[in-house]
Amino acid sequence: MNSFxxxxxxxxxxxxxxFWAANAGKHGQQEALVIGRNFLNDHMRDExxxxxxxxxxxxxxxxxxxxxxxxxxxxxxxxxxETADKRLEASYYYxxxxxxxxxxxxxxxxxxxxxxxxxxxxxxxxAQRVIMEYGLERVSMLLAHHIQEHDYDGRFSAAxxxxxQSIDVPAKSFKNAIPNSHATLIDGIVNYASQMYINLRAxxxxxxxxxESGEIVHGYEVTRSIFFDDQRGFAIxxxxxxxxxxxCWQFTVESNNRDFYWGCYGDAKAASDSxxxxxxxxxxxxxxxxxxxPLKAAEVNVDQDHAVVCEQVNGDSLLNCRPTDVxxxxxxxxEAHTPTDAERExxxxxxxxxxxRKHITFLAPGQKQPTRCDTLRGDYTEQAIRERIAGRLVVSxxxxxxxxxxxxxxxxxxxxxxxxxxxxxxxxxxxYQRWAKVHNLKQMAKTIIYLxxxxxxxxxxxxxxxxxxTARFNDLSSRIRELDDKLxxxxxxxxxxxxxxxxxxxxxxxxxxxxxxxxxxTHEADILLHQAAKKAFDDLGYGRDKKLPTVASLRSEYxxxxxxxxxxxxxxQQAKTEMQELLTAKSNVDRLLNxxxxxxxxxxxxxxx
Numbered sequence: 001m002n003s004f005x006x007x008x009x010x011x012x013x014x015x016x017x018x019f020w021a022a023n024a025g026k027h028g029q030q031e032a033l034v035i036g037r038n039f040l041n042d043h044m045r046d047e048x049x050x051x052x053x054x055x056x057x058x059x060x061x062x063x064x065x066x067x068x069x070x071x072x073x074x075x076x077x078x079x080x081x082e083t084a085d086k087r088l089e090a091s092y093y094y095x096x097x098x099x100x101x102x103x104x105x106x107x108x109x110x111x112x113x114x115x116x117x118x119x120x121x122x123x124x125x126x127a128q129r130v131i132m133e134y135g136l137e138r139v140s141m142l143l144a145h146h147i148q149e150h151d152y153d154g155r156f157s158a159a160x161x162x163x164x165q166s167i168d169v170p171a172k173s174f175k176n177a178i179p180n181s182h183a184t185l186i187d188g189i190v191n192y193a194s195q196m197y198i199n200l201r202a203x204x205x206x207x208x209x210x211x212e213s214g215e216i217v218h219g220y221e222v223t224r225s226i227f228f229d230d231q232r233g234f235a236i237x238x239x240x241x242x243x244x245x246x247x248c249w250q251f252t253v254e255s256n257n258r259d260f261y262w263g264c265y266g267d268a269k270a271a272s273d274s275x276x277x278x279x280x281x282x283x284x285x286x287x288x289x290x291x292x293x294p295l296k297a298a299e300v301n302v303d304q305d306h307a308v309v310c311e312q313v314n315g316d317s318l319l320n321c322r323p324t325d326v327x328x329x330x331x332x333x334x335e336a337h338t339p340t341d342a343e344r345e346x347x348x349x350x351x352x353x354x355x356x357r358k359h360i361t362f363l364a365p366g367q368k369q370p371t372r373c374d375t376l377r378g379d380y381t382e383q384a385i386r387e388r389i390a391g392r393l394v395v396s397x398x399x400x401x402x403x404x405x406x407x408x409x410x411x412x413x414x415x416x417x418x419x420x421x422x423x424x425x426x427x428x429x430x431x432y433q434r435w436a437k438v439h440n441l442k443q444m445a446k447t448i449i450y451l452x453x454x455x456x457x458x459x460x461x462x463x464x465x466x467x468x469x470t471a472r473f474n475d476l477s478s479r480i481r482e483l484d485d486k487l488x489x490x491x492x493x494x495x496x497x498x499x500x501x502x503x504x505x506x507x508x509x510x511x512x513x514x515x516x517x518x519x520x521x522t523h524e525a526d527i528l529l530h531q532a533a534k535k536a537f538d539d540l541g542y543g544r545d546k547k548l549p550t551v552a553s554l555r556s557e558y559x560x561x562x563x564x565x566x567x568x569x570x571x572x573q574q575a576k577t578e579m580q581e582l583l584t585a586k587s588n589v590d591r592l593l594n595x596x597x598x599x600x601x602x603x604x605x606x607x608x609x
Contacts, residue, residue, distance in 0.1 A: 016058030020065070029065065036062045037132055044125035045116035052124070059128045063200055067136070070208035070226055072283040073099065074135030078273035080172050092280055093173060100177035103134040103142055107179045107189060123188040127196065130189075136197060137206060140167060143190045145174040151487075152558065154495040155183035160190045168269070207236070207272055208279060217260055219432055220247055226279060227253075234278050235260070236271050241423060241432075243415040243439065246271035250278065262370075413581050414446040417588050447588045450581065459589065466582040473579045476572040483565040490558045493540070496533040497551055503530035 013019040019039075023032040036058055043051055077084070077096035084093035110126035131139050147156050147164035148171075179186055209226030216222075220237035227233035235249050244265035251260045264274040361370035418436040428436075456462040506523050507530040513519045520527055542548050 016054045016056065017061040019054075020058055020061040024065070033062065033066065037129075040125065040128055040132070041113070044114050044122050044129065047116060052122075055125060055128065059132070060200060062132065063136075068208060068210065070279055070283060071135070072280050074138060075208070075276055075280045076100075076138050076141060076170070077173065077280055078170060078276050080170055087277070089277065089281060092277070092284065096280075097173040097176065099134070100138065100142060100174050103130065103138055104177040104179045106130050106133060107139075107142070107186075108181050111181045111185050111189065121185060121188070123185065124192045127189050127192040131193065131196065136193070139193055140197060141169045142174055142177050142179075143186070143193060145169045145171060145177070146179060146186065147190065150183070152491040152494060153183055154498070156187050156190070160187060160194070163190070163194050207275060209234070217249075219435060228282065232282065234275055234282075236275050241428070243418065243443070248274040248278065412446050414450050414585055414588060415443050416584055417443055417591050444588060444592060447585045450585055451589075456585075462582070462586055462589065466579070466586050469575060469579045469582055473572070473575040476568055476575055479568050480565060480572060483561055483568065486561050487558060487565065490554055490561065492536070493549075494551055494554050494558070496536045497548060497554070499529050500533040500537070503527070503533070506530065
């Protein structure tokens with residue numbers, strides 16, 4: 001019986017994985033999760049190696065089965081408050097921040113519960129308990145943020161500090177998530193959490209949903225998707241040859257087709273952030289559950305027919321034109337009319353979209369995503385709008401209503417042009433060629449608008465501006481590296497001073513004992529630390545002629561240097577963005593001049609950042 005563990009229901013299992021499989025098959029996954037969590041909590045203080053191994057196997061099986069399931073309580077909202085506010089999602093930012101604070105308190109409670117005898121804690125069990133409740137991503141971010149904020153603390157190991165710096169944390173949402181346990185215990189939790197991340201290959205579950213491959217939509221291959229029981233889903237796709245390599249789409253299913261829309265294009269982080277935020281917002285709307293995606297074998301609809309009409313509308317003048325149906329709205333628009341400045345100032349820009357689902361949507365100024373008419377009430381429901389188009393319903397504007405003045409939307413930043421000829425030589429097809437031509441036209445138009453707004457119509461001015469911005473970016477990069485070195489040296493000196501002070505009495509006794517070997521064997525660790533600190537002082541030139549600074553003065557210098565670094569980093573981010581925009585615009589202009597021919601050759605600086 002030594003190879004078996006006795007379970008409360010009087011069944012025996014050789015491994016924790018078998019225990020999980022049996023309970024999941026007998027009671028269902030949700031109830032099995034409750035049973036598994038209770039079992040881990042009940043045996044957190046068990047000292048036996050066999051039970052620890054059994055719990056480790058049980059935790060791994062539970063995590064493997066449930067980590068990819070979308071759980072809004074485990075998703076960390078990815079955006080900062082400013083971005084969330086612009087997306088009208090501030091409430092989700094606050095909810096995620098509150099969950100982060102709860103996670104910090106749960107870590108303290110789990111550490112306390114894992115205490116089983118004097119100075120002994122089952123920190124692995126504590127880490128398992130918190131991760132099952134709050135998710136490995138949230139726990140890892142919280143611990144990494146805590147170490148980043150206490151980088152000067154020598155009680156956190158150097159390896160864990162390096163690990164913490166490798167994790168991208170939305171710092172502001174974790175600023176109040178502060179565990180109060182002793183730093184040594186927190187460091188122990190970090191040790192187990194970081195090892196679990198590696199052993200469980202948790203990077204597979206960084207995003208909810210299931211991986212997939214083989215489905216191509218507009219040149220992008222769908223790599224991950226998630227589907228919910230309200231027949232909606234989200235997907236991430238990848239095209240290494242596109243200017244924006246990643247995209248996050250929303251999709252629905254009709255007639256065995258996936259209808260993709262509302263794409264968010266960008267790099268991998270932009271797509272994954274959009275994916276997480278959309279899932280969190282979508283699942284917060286009620287009892288919405290993830291279900292198996294029935295679309296793996298479905299025919300993907302690559303001819304998305306999103307007929308978008310974007311024109312100037314004053315009040316309800318568009319609806320008063322009475323087209324025969326919604327799809328005929330585009331026919332009622334003026335073909336050649338350039339709005340005046342006054343018209344632009346008092347007009348309401350709207351985007352009307354009719355998708356394959358026959359739902360009308362409106363995009364008001366400042367909105368990131370359109371609003372569907374079937375979510376509105378009164379005179380703006382889909383049926384009411386159709387009746388107004390047909391002339392069966394007339395709605396008067398409220399008395400005293402002032403026309404809305406649209407906010408000036410920021411100019412879209414240009415992207416790099418695609419070298420169509422080289423891509424065709426690589427084997428791209430006609431569909432890619434059509435897409436690339438349209439893409440290049442759009443990016444060149446954005447480039448011209450961007451240069452006009454920045455007053456960079458002259459090429460020499462553009463070149464000089466790009467060079468100056470690049471030089472500023474490089475200077476800020478160098479300054480930040482210098483400050484990093486200064487902070488590291490300051491922290492190391494603080495640590496050595498504290499260590500020297502703590503071990504001074506031990507070393508004095510050792511000296512008084514005339515370098516006794518017996519005394520050294522008893523206090524060897526403290527003696528070695530004292531000697532190492534003294535050697536560090538000698539290397540820095542501290543001695544009779546140069547006194548050591550006080551810890552208080554070093555902390556003051558550290559705070560000033562850290563503040564300077566934060567300021568320099570903000571300027572660095574701005575300089576980086578400006579440099580990328582200018583180098584992208586200059587690269588596009590260089591390519592255009594070369595294509596046109598007959599122009600002077602210019603140095604081609606591509607923004608490969």
